[in-house]
Amino acid sequence: MTTDAEYLRRAILLAVDNVLAGAGGPFAAVVVRDGVIVGEGANSVTRTLDATAHGEVNAIRDACRRLGDFLLRGCTLYSSCEPCPMCLSACYWAQIDRVFFGATQEDAAAVGFGDEALYRQFSLPTDERSLPASGLLRVEAQVPFQTWLNSKLRVEYGALPIS
Numbered sequence: 001m002t003t004d005a006e007y008l009r010r011a012i013l014l015a016v017d018n019v020l021a022g023a024g025g026p027f028a029a030v031v032v033r034d035g036v037i038v039g040e041g042a043n044s045v046t047r048t049l050d051a052t053a054h055g056e057v058n059a060i061r062d063a064c065r066r067l068g069d070f071l072l073r074g075c076t077l078y079s080s081c082e083p084c085p086m087c088l089s090a091c092y093w094a095q096i097d098r099v100f101f102g103a104t105q106e107d108a109a110a111v112g113f114g115d116e117a118l119y120r121q122f123s124l125p126t127d128e129r130s131l132p133a134s135g136l137l138r139v140e141a142q143v144p145f146q147t148w149l150n151s152k153l154r155v156e157y158g159a160l161p162i163s
Contacts, residue, residue: 002035004076004078004100007030007032007037007076007078007100008078008079008080008100008101008102010030010037010040010078011028011029011030011055011078011079011080011102012028012080012102013028014028014029014030014040014041014042014055014080015027015028015042015043015055015080015081017042018042018043018044018055022047023042023043023044023047024042024043024044024045024046024047024048024053025043025045025046025054025055025113026043026080026081026111027042027043027054027055027056027079027080027081028040028041028042028043028055028059028079028080029041029055029056029058029059029060029077029078029079029080029087030059030077030078031059031060031062031063031072031075031076031077031078031096032075032076032077032078033063033067033072033074033075033076034074038062038063038066038067038075039059039060039061039062039063039064039065039066039067040058040059040062041055041056041057041058041059041060041061041062042055042058043055043058044058052086054084054086054087055079055080055087056077056079056083056087056090056091057086057087057090059077059079060072060077060090060091060094060096063075063094064094070094070157071094071095071158072094072095072096073095073096073097074097075094075096075097076096076097076098076099076100077091077096077098077099077100078099078100078101079099079100079101079102080101080102080103081101081102081103081104081105081107081108081113082101082103082104082105082107082108083099083101084105084115084118085115085118085119085122092160092162093160095158095160095161
């Protein structure tokens with residue numbers, strides 16, 4: 001495989017195979033660096049009973065394991081469908097360079113996988129969201145940060161390269 005279309009076709013094939021195997025939803029992704037697939041993943045939410053086991057997240061986890069790094073700089077993610085908010089966030093956290101996708105979020109919504117409510121919720125102030133969330137013990141919660149800052153074992157994540 002050498003072209004963006006070929007890598008995306010691989011992700012689409014993984015998604016179809018995943019559905020045919022009854023292993024999860026119709027989503028899959030591959031991660032590529034320097035023309036080599038370094039990670040693959042398909043949706044396994046229902047099989048693993050893990051709400052975070054989306055195709056993109058599984059592909060990112062696979063690539064991180066194979067490359068021995070939590071950052072995927074220099075990598076491109078190819079997804080069978082436009083990443084949901086969680087998966088897109090994972091791409092940012094992994095510092096993936098670029099994302100290509102096949103189906104759109106509208107295509108996914110048309111078959112019952114709508115993310116538009118999540119996008120709306122994220123744009124609301126915390127106290128207006130449908131999921132109640134409240135801060136608590138803020139001063140005590142600074143202790144892990146101070147412990148991390150003082151640790152000789154600390155590994156720097158670096159700031160997200162976005163503005």
